[in-house]
Amino acid sequence: MAEQASERGRGAQWQHLDLRRINWSWLGTVPFFLFACAFLVLPSASLVIGSFQDNAGNFTLQNITDLGQPSIVNAYLLSVQVSGVTALLGTLVGGLLAWAMVLGRLPRFVRAFLIPFSGVASNFAGVPLAFAFIATLGRVGFVTVLLKNLGFDLYDKGFNLYSFWGLSATYLYFQIPLVVLILTPAFEALRPQWREAAESLGASGGYYWRSVALPILTPALLSTVVLLFGNAFGAYATAYALTGGSLNIVPIMIGAQIQGDILHNPNLGYALAFGMMVIMTLVLALYSWLQRRSARWLQ
Amino acid sequence: MKKRSSLVAWLFIIVGTSYFLLPLIATFLFSLRAKKDTLGFTAYQRVFADSSFYETFLFSALMALLTIIASLLLLVPTVYWAYLRHPRLHRLIELVSLMPFVIPPIVLVFGLIKSYSRPPVILVQSRGLLIAGYMVLTLPYMYRAIDAGLRATNVKTLTEAAQSLGAGWPRIIWQVIVPNVRGALVNGAFLTFATVLGELTLAQYLAWPAFGPYLARISQNKAYEPAALTIISFALTWVIFGIVLLVNSKDQQQTQFGGTH
Numbered sequence: 001m002a003e004q005a006s007e008r009g010r011g012a013q014w015q016h017l018d019l020r021r022i023n024w025s026w027l028g029t030v031p032f033f034l035f036a037c038a039f040l041v042l043p044s045a046s047l048v049i050g051s052f053q054d055n056a057g058n059f060t061l062q063n064i065t066d067l068g069q070p071s072i073v074n075a076y077l078l079s080v081q082v083s084g085v086t087a088l089l090g091t092l093v094g095g096l097l098a099w100a101m102v103l104g105r106l107p108r109f110v111r112a113f114l115i116p117f118s119g120v121a122s123n124f125a126g127v128p129l130a131f132a133f134i135a136t137l138g139r140v141g142f143v144t145v146l147l148k149n150l151g152f153d154l155y156d157k158g159f160n161l162y163s164f165w166g167l168s169a170t171y172l173y174f175q176i177p178l179v180v181l182i183l184t185p186a187f188e189a190l191r192p193q194w195r196e197a198a199e200s201l202g203a204s205g206g207y208y209w210r211s212v213a214l215p216i217l218t219p220a221l222l223s224t225v226v227l228l229f230g231n232a233f234g235a236y237a238t239a240y241a242l243t244g245g246s247l248n249i250v251p252i253m254i255g256a257q258i259q260g261d262i263l264h265n266p267n268l269g270y271a272l273a274f275g276m277m278v279i280m281t282l283v284l285a286l287y288s289w290l291q292r293r294s295a296r297w298l299q
Numbered sequence: 300m301k302k303r304s305s306l307v308a309w310l311f312i313i314v315g316t317s318y319f320l321l322p323l324i325a326t327f328l329f330s331l332r333a334k335k336d337t338l339g340f341t342a343y344q345r346v347f348a349d350s351s352f353y354e355t356f357l358f359s360a361l362m363a364l365l366t367i368i369a370s371l372l373l374l375v376p377t378v379y380w381a382y383l384r385h386p387r388l389h390r391l392i393e394l395v396s397l398m399p400f401v402i403p404p405i406v407l408v409f410g411l412i413k414s415y416s417r418p419p420v421i422l423v424q425s426r427g428l429l430i431a432g433y434m435v436l437t438l439p440y441m442y443r444a445i446d447a448g449l450r451a452t453n454v455k456t457l458t459e460a461a462q463s464l465g466a467g468w469p470r471i472i473w474q475v476i477v478p479n480v481r482g483a484l485v486n487g488a489f490l491t492f493a494t495v496l497g498e499l500t501l502a503q504y505l506a507w508p509a510f511g512p513y514l515a516r517i518s519q520n521k522a523y524e525p526a527a528l529t530i531i532s533f534a535l536t537w538v539i540f541g542i543v544l545l546v547n548s549k550d551q552q553q554t555q556f557g558g559t560h
Binding site for chain 2: 019025026028029031032033035036038039040041042043044046049050093096097098099101103104105106110114116117119120121123124126127128129130131132133134135136141142143172173176229233234236237240241244251254255257258259269270273275276277280281284
């Protein structure tokens, strides 16, 4: 289009431009891109622009530097910790489950049950999930009372469902099944011949895992960790339903900002959201890089 | 050696499964105790007697349905067209479809409210904005489903065959392409349905009487009803995924999972 406009300025060349020879087929995708601009690009761009403006609309970096205030830094740290811990633990536990299911020589019904169950559980989140954990590990929850009757008081020992470890335990309920779904194909792609080859060369089971299987699985494992990190970092509903806003992670803080400008500066609120987008972009970039690496081996 | 590894595997599976089943068992037992000293389904009766249960559920189901229809109408022709005529745009469409991963629901709703609550365009009170938000939220899953379906189909050959028989564009898409990717579409549609049905963030901040906010409200004000609702939600998720798995086992398609938390 821009080319056309500049051509028009130079009248002599304009005649050579044959409209029929321009490829008009992109027109068919216009509705999609209009939709994306209106409801994806515009909302996010307006937040980004807002984070670089003061209340009068002038350019400023003040909001970005204000992200350094202790309450905001703490919220980001807590978010990163919850996401990091559930990503690592989730990958570890989910990986062991996927390993047991694929390579543990278990009867077929285990798999027939575990895969659909993982599909459901990885989508079971928000208010119902939070309530299930309140009924289990809350102050009068099933497991809490059971352990108390056995002489072990969780809450006396410092556990609290509405705190860091409580939220992490709840997030793991949708994190672990996601890992099972992602890593099952990865374990299936480990060819038995590789193990046989290693064993016939005198490698022990442990040596095979350290030197053959794990290096092959590493990109897949790392990309799972990254995916889980993003999955937990953006989660809002579960945390809101569980803690009602008492645990200050970034999504909860943004929610409070939407409702009542708790930061007393709308533009700082936009910067808070902008920070989340930056972290999620890094996560996605890292994920797609790792995906390309793992695709080499696990076809 | 063989026996030992199997034993360890059993141990992992049993420990893992109990972590997943305990909260469900606990919630179920809790839901049965609405009447003092007896076990019974009183909590469920109260839920089903509550008219806002039906109203909010129907509202969310309707929004989910409209989201699915609008998404399919927007995405199927676009992805089809890109496959057929514009492979270079295909990369760009894919990139745009990944964008919602970078924008969590709470950020999306923040941006939507900021962009559409003042002139020139005020949309915050329109259902259209909620549906558009849901379309964005489910775009990655819907796109991937449609893309996978079309990739497995020979789009060019089918189109040329249909054209040589004299079919027009609407007819090609509706009667030739869609039947070939039906399994993929059903997959994406049910995932969207499951995501929208219990969605909390967008519905809450755009102030709609949807099922997610209803669940949140009940769980703050009542004791036993939320337990019953949790069991009902879990059962509903099973039903939805049961249908997806059934469709997929017929079509030999790979199932994909995902949603918003």
